[in-house]
Amino acid sequence: MSQVITFLGYTPAPRYDGNPWTEIDVEEAALEAGPWNVIDTITISPVDADPEFPASRSLTTENASDTLELWYRLVFRDLSGDEEQPTLPVQNVAGRAAYATVEELARILKVNASQRWQSLRRVIEAAAFEIDMELDLVEPYASPPALVVQVNLQRAAEWWFLQEVPLGLAGIGSEFGSTHLARNSWDKYAFMLAPLKERWGLA
Known part of the structure; x- marks a missing residue:
C-alpha cells in the first residue's frame, strides 16, 4: 500500500539560459542522508513562460511508502535532463492538528515556507x-473560532523567536511587531482564550 503526500510552495532557481524547468522528481529515503530513490516524476504544466521568474509549485504524489518518518526531497529537471540541486529533505511525521497553516505563519514571519517547513x-x-x-479540549476544533486561529499564529510566532533569538525584546519584523519573550509568556494567551472557556462553562 502507498500513501499520498503533498508538497506545498516549492520554487526552483531562476534560469538565465531560456530553458524552463519541465519535471520534478520526488525522492524518498529512510535516512536524511539517503540513499535516495525516485518514487515519482511530475510533469510541470504549464512551464514558466519566463524561466528567469519561476513560479512556486505545489504537487502531490500517490507513490510514497506506507511508512511514517521517511524523508522526502524534490529535484527539478529541464527537458535535457539537467538537474537543480535537491531541495532540503523533509520528514513525513504524524503531527497534531493545528489551527493555522505553515504558509500563514511563513508569510507573517517573512521566511521561506519550503526551506523552513519542519521548524514552522x-x-x-x-x-x-x-x-x-x-x-481542556479532548478533541481539537474541527472548525476553530477566529480567536483560536489568531492565538495559534501569535503563539507560534513567539515560539519561533524563542528558538531564534535570546530571551528579551525581539523586534521580529512581522505583523505582530516587537514581542517580549518572557518565561510566563503564555499568560496573555490564556487571557485571550478566557471568553471561550467561559462560553463553554470551563472557567
Whole structure:
C-alpha cells in the first residue's frame, strides 16, 4: 500500500539560459542522508513562460511508502535532463492538528515556507497543543473560532523567536511587531482564550 503526500510552495532557481524547468522528481529515503530513490516524476504544466521568474509549485504524489518518518526531497529537471540541486529533505511525521497553516505563519514571519517547513510546523503544532490544554479540549476544533486561529499564529510566532533569538525584546519584523519573550509568556494567551472557556462553562 502507498500513501499520498503533498508538497506545498516549492520554487526552483531562476534560469538565465531560456530553458524552463519541465519535471520534478520526488525522492524518498529512510535516512536524511539517503540513499535516495525516485518514487515519482511530475510533469510541470504549464512551464514558466519566463524561466528567469519561476513560479512556486505545489504537487502531490500517490507513490510514497506506507511508512511514517521517511524523508522526502524534490529535484527539478529541464527537458535535457539537467538537474537543480535537491531541495532540503523533509520528514513525513504524524503531527497534531493545528489551527493555522505553515504558509500563514511563513508569510507573517517573512521566511521561506519550503526551506523552513519542519521548524514552522513544529512551532505551530506546539502552540496548538497549548491551546488545547488551556481549553481542556479532548478533541481539537474541527472548525476553530477566529480567536483560536489568531492565538495559534501569535503563539507560534513567539515560539519561533524563542528558538531564534535570546530571551528579551525581539523586534521580529512581522505583523505582530516587537514581542517580549518572557518565561510566563503564555499568560496573555490564556487571557485571550478566557471568553471561550467561559462560553463553554470551563472557567
